[in-house]
Structure formats: structure tokens, C-alpha cells
Amino acid sequence: MSAVAEQAPGARRSTRRADPAAGPWRGPTRPYDLVKEFVAALAVVALLTAALAALFSSPDERSITLQGWAKQSPNDFVLTATGELAGTTTSAGYGPPYTDGGEPQSIGPLHLAQWAGVRIPVDAAQDFVIGPLTATTHDAAVTEALATWTGATADQRTAWASAYADALGEAPDGDPAKVGTGDYGPVPALTGGLLTLATTGGLDAQLVSAPTPASSGFYQTDYTRPILFLADSGHLDEIAGQQHLHGDQWGMMNETGNYPGQAWLWLYSFWYQVPPFTTSWEPNADALIWGLMMILSLVLLLVPFIPGLRSIPVRIPVHRLIWRDYHRAHGRGGGR
Amino acid sequence: MSAASDSATGSSWTARLRARTLEAVPAEQALPDRQPAYVSSWIYVFGVATLAALLVVIGTGLVLSMGGPGWWHVSSLGHFVNSLHLWSVEIFFIAMVVHLWGKFWMAAWRGHRALTWMTGVVSFLASIGAAFTGYLVQTNFDSQWIASEAKDGINATGVGAFWNVLDVGQMMLWHVTLLPIGVGLVAVLHVVLVRVRGVVPPIGIATDGSVIES
Numbered sequence: 001m002s003a004v005a006e007q008a009p010g011a012r013r014s015t016r017r018a019d020p021a022a023g024p025w026r027g028p029t030r031p032y033d034l035v036k037e038f039v040a041a042l043a044v045v046a047l048l049t050a051a052l053a054a055l056f057s058s059p060d061e062r063s064i065t066l067q068g069w070a071k072q073s074p075n076d077f078v079l080t081a082t083g084e085l086a087g088t089t090t091s092a093g094y095g096p097p098y099t100d101g102g103e104p105q106s107i108g109p110l111h112l113a114q115w116a117g118v119r120i121p122v123d124a125a126q127d128f129v130i131g132p133l134t135a136t137t138h139d140a141a142v143t144e145a146l147a148t149w150t151g152a153t154a155d156q157r158t159a160w161a162s163a164y165a166d167a168l169g170e171a172p173d174g175d176p177a178k179v180g181t182g183d184y185g186p187v188p189a190l191t192g193g194l195l196t197l198a199t200t201g202g203l204d205a206q207l208v209s210a211p212t213p214a215s216s217g218f219y220q221t222d223y224t225r226p227i228l229f230l231a232d233s234g235h236l237d238e239i240a241g242q243q244h245l246h247g248d249q250w251g252m253m254n255e256t257g258n259y260p261g262q263a264w265l266w267l268y269s270f271w272y273q274v275p276p277f278t279t280s281w282e283p284n285a286d287a288l289i290w291g292l293m294m295i296l297s298l299v300l301l302l303v304p305f306i307p308g309l310r311s312i313p314v315r316i317p318v319h320r321l322i323w324r325d326y327h328r329a330h331g332r333g334g335g336r
Numbered sequence: 337m338s339a340a341s342d343s344a345t346g347s348s349w350t351a352r353l354r355a356r357t358l359e360a361v362p363a364e365q366a367l368p369d370r371q372p373a374y375v376s377s378w379i380y381v382f383g384v385a386t387l388a389a390l391l392v393v394i395g396t397g398l399v400l401s402m403g404g405p406g407w408w409h410v411s412s413l414g415h416f417v418n419s420l421h422l423w424s425v426e427i428f429f430i431a432m433v434v435h436l437w438g439k440f441w442m443a444a445w446r447g448h449r450a451l452t453w454m455t456g457v458v459s460f461l462a463s464i465g466a467a468f469t470g471y472l473v474q475t476n477f478d479s480q481w482i483a484s485e486a487k488d489g490i491n492a493t494g495v496g497a498f499w500n501v502l503d504v505g506q507m508m509l510w511h512v513t514l515l516p517i518g519v520g521l522v523a524v525l526h527v528v529l530v531r532v533r534g535v536v537p538p539i540g541i542a543t544d545g546s547v548i549e550s
Contacts, residue, residue, distance in 0.1 A: 021447030027545025053419035116494035221505025304445030
């Protein structure tokens with residue numbers, strides 16, 4: 001191993017003086033116009049950007065709405081709303097930062113999500129179904145259903161909603177109109193009322209403008225609730241699959257259409273495609289992959305200090321290609 | 337000006353800052369018209385290309401900001417500016433990654449240049465954050481899907497409790513202020529360090545041009 005490769009940069013003052021690569025260059029020089037080079041680079045980059053923009057434009061697939069979901073996939077909408085009432089959706093049992101309980105991911109003994117706690121409280125049944133209906137309905141049947149739901153015990157509510165979810169699962173196409181008879185309490189009236197509200201566009205407004213600790217409901221920029229509700233559906237997932245955006249399709253590094261997307265996230269997305277993150281570590285895959293990426297980022301940051309890693313450029317002499325003009329002109333001895 | 341006032345000026349904070357700055361980066365080092373003979377390879381172009389692309393990214397982003405988050409959905413000019421923003425970001429990352437790999441194979445941290453390498457890496461990581469928040473604030477289907485996917489990863493680290501990717505307002509402010517300022521400041525520090533420490537000499541060559549014995 002050469003002294004060059006194994007010298008830790010910035011280690012001690014005595015070492016600093018001895019570092020042959022430190023200090024100003026006293027060998028041969030050549031004319032150089034920094035400003036001209038920068039202006040030329042700026043012009044080339046600007047022109048290339050303009051050419052690419054003119055040729056390929058940029059994707060802008062309109063956002064989907066709860067109204068569109070309700071109209072295009074009413075059965076999926078009713079099933080999701082029932083799941084919110086039964087407490088069986090992802091959002092209802094998410095855990096921190098939205099709800100208590102759940103099964104928050106961990107990295108071994110590090111329960112980071114749990115330690116951060118519930119800071120964005122979401123009550124799926126109340127926020128996505130009961131609250132919007134209470135605020136808007138003028139339908140006597142829905143009003144009565146709301147009163148029945150509110151007056152029931154938690155166990156009774158869960159029993160009604162779970163029974164209805166099961167019945168929807170058994171109905172042809174999940175069609176609420178074809179559900180068999182059963183003890184579903186007020187759930188069909190509630191989910192039917194919510195479907196009606198959603199098809200008018202009222203639910204979009206309700207989920208965004210519902211008062212929160214941070215907003216009276218007038219000004220709002222937080223889309224936590226509508227996106228969580230959408231994410232519980234099969235509708236969003238189906239559209240994402242058509243656009244090749246699923247996690248097993250290299251997920252969020254892609255974007256709609258044939259665009260490069262966030263190609264720089266390739267390594268992050270890569271781990272989601274391979275074992276053990278797709279098998280035994282899958283329950284904690286998000287936390288583990290983030291942990292792994294943090295470690296890899298730290299390694300990249302500290303390359304200059306890591307023995308072995310910092311020597312790779314010396315062992316694999318790509319540098320000869322980079323500096324071949326200099327070596328050709330000045331020999332291996334440079335300017336001496 | 338009297339000798340007394342000269343002395344007073346020399347001890348002022350301003351004068352000290354000027355002296356320290358000029359000592360750290362002499363004028364001919366800050367804006368050099370000669371470079372070491374070994375700075376002669378296409379790989380060196382990608383550093384300055386990264387900076388140039390960053391300027392285009394910031395410029396197109398500023399124009400987009402003037403129209404507001406919804407402008408580019410309804411205006412053909414706005415959509416074109418958005419396209420400029422997108423493609424300049426792609427060029428920025430391509431140039432930066434090639435620059436980073438080039439510097440790795442040069443072992444560019446040699447000669448007390450570790451901080452230069454580290455500021456470059458921090459700038460790269462901060463840029464990933466800036467680009468990511470950009471995708472979150474497009475207010476279209478991509479934003480909806482990316483936010484719904486990303487929340488799980490970020491929530492799993494506990495960070496999601498404080499940095500909510502579903503809150504477009506919070507992400508917008510990070511994208512147009514905090515992260516660009518962060519990337520810009522680190523990039524400036526990186527460039528200053530390059531000017532102060534100089535461009536790393538070839539592996540095996542000392543700064544006086546002689547061969548380093550293994």
C-alpha cells in the first residue's frame with residue numbers, strides 16, 4: 001500500500017506538513033479562463049435544457065379525486081368506507097404518527113416511529129365517514145343511522161361493520177345492492193350516504209377543510225386525510241399499477257409516462273425488489289431500508305477516512321485515464 | 337488619511353474579515369487565469385456543469401414560484417417552464433453523479449481535501465431531498481402517489497411525525513426555501529474549499545510535480 005493511499009486526511013498537524021498532495025501546485029501550469037468556462041457551461045446547459053423541454057415536455061397527470069373514485073369505482077369506495085368503520089384499513093390501524101397501537105416498524109430494538117409518537121392524530125371512522133356525514137347530511141335515513149352508530153358500543157359498531165365488509169366480499173362484484181341479508185346495523189346507510197356525498201364532490205371539500213388543531217378549516221394545505229383515505233382504496237393502487245408505479249415496479253422513483261423520474265433513487269428502490277426485504281424482513285422493510293441507506297450515505301460521506309475503501313482509486317487505476325494527457329506530456333514524473 | 341485612522345481601520349472587524357478572507361483565498365486563487373497542467377480532462381467539465389445546471393434549476397424554479405403552484409397546470413408557458421425545471425434537474429443530477437464518480441476515482445480527498453469531498457456529498461444528499469419535495473408539490477397524480485408511498489418509509493423512521501410528506505404546505509416551503517438555501521450554501525462552501533485547497537494533483541504526483549515514492 002502506498003503512503004498516498006493510506007494517509008488519513010487532516011489527521012494531525014505533523015502529518016499535514018508531510019502530505020505530498022497538500023498545498024498549492026508548484027509544477028507546470030496552463031492558461032485557464034474560469035469565467036469563460038462557466039459562461040460556456042451555462043449556455044450549453046441552458047440550451048440543452050430548452051431542447052429537452054421542447055422535445056419531451058413534462059408529465060402532468062391530473063390528480064384523482066374522491067368524487068372520481070366514487071363515480072368510477074363505487075363498490076370499492078363502499079368497501080373502503082366500511083373498512084374504515086370496522087377499523088380494518090391500513091389507516092385505521094396504522095400506528096404512529098397517526099394512531100395509537102398498530103404494529104409500527106422497528107430496526108431491531110430501535111422503535112423509532114413509536115418513540116416519535118402520535119403527532120398527526122387520525123381517527124379513520126370519525127374523520128373519513130362519520131364526521132363528514134354529520135357535517136353535511138340532510139337525509140333523514142342517514143341522520144337516523146348516525147344516531148344509531150353514535151349510540152352503539154364500540155364492539156357493536158365493529159360487529160356491524162365487519163359483518164357488512166364480509167358480506168360485500170361475498171356479493172357479486174362487491175356490489176352493495178347485491179349483498180345478502182344480515183345484521184349490519186346502520187352501516188349500509190352510512191356508507192351509502194358517504195357514497196352520495198362523495199359523488200357530489202362534497203367529501204373532497206370535507207376532508208380537506210375539516211377543522212384541525214392547525215386550521216379553522218378555512219385555510220388548508222394539509223392533505224393527510226384525503227390521501228390516507230385514497231391510499232386505503234383499491235382505486236389508487238389500480239391506477240398506480242397501470243402507470244407502473246408500484247413498489248415492485250421500482251415504485252416512486254418513476255413518474256407517470258415515459259420520463260426518467262427520480263433515477264437517483266435507484267439504490268433506495270433497488271432494496272425493495274430483493275430478499276430479504278421482500279421476504280423475512282418485509283414487515284420492517286421500510287425502516288430497515290431507510291436505516292441501510294443512512295449507513296450507506298454515511299459511508300459515502302466518510303470515504304476519505306475509511307481504510308481500504310479510500311484506497312480503491314489507487315488499486316484500480318482509472319486515474320491514469322483521467323490524467324493521461326498530463327502523463328503523456330510530462331511523463332510519470334510530472335513537472336520534475 | 338492619518339496613520340491613526342489607518343490603524344483604527346486595520347483593527348476593525350471589517351478589516352480583519354477582509355484580511356482573513358484574502359489570506360484564505362488570494363485573488364489569483366479565487367478567480368485564477370492559470371491552472372495546474374493536469375487539469376486537462378473532460379471529467380473536470382462536470383463540476384462546472386453541475387453548478388451551471390444548479391443555476392438553471394434555481395432560475396426556472398423562481399419563475400415557477402411567481403406563478404404559484406397551480407400556474408403550470410393551466411398555462412402552456414407555465415408548463416414549458418415546468419419542463420425546463422424538470423430537465424434542468426435531470427441534467428443537474430447526471431452532471432453531479434459523473435462529477436462525484438470522477439472525484440472518487442481521483443481520490444480527490446487527498447491533501448487535506450476531505451472537507452471538500454464531504455461538502456460535495458452533503459450537497460448531493462440535500463439535492464435528493466430538494467428534488468423529492470419537488471415531486472411532492474406538483475399537485476398532480478404523481479404527487480399523490482409518491483406522497484402515499486413515501487409516507488411509509490419516512491414514518492417508519494419516526495421523522496414523519498415532524499416532517500409530513502402529505503402536508504403540501506410544509507413540503508412546498510421546504511422545497512422553495514429551506515432545501516435550496518441549504519444546497520446553495522453547501523455548494524458555495526464546496527466551491528470555496530476547491531479554490532482554497534486547489535485541485536487535487538494526480539495520484540502519485542506531489543504538489544511540486546515530483547513523483548511520490550510508494
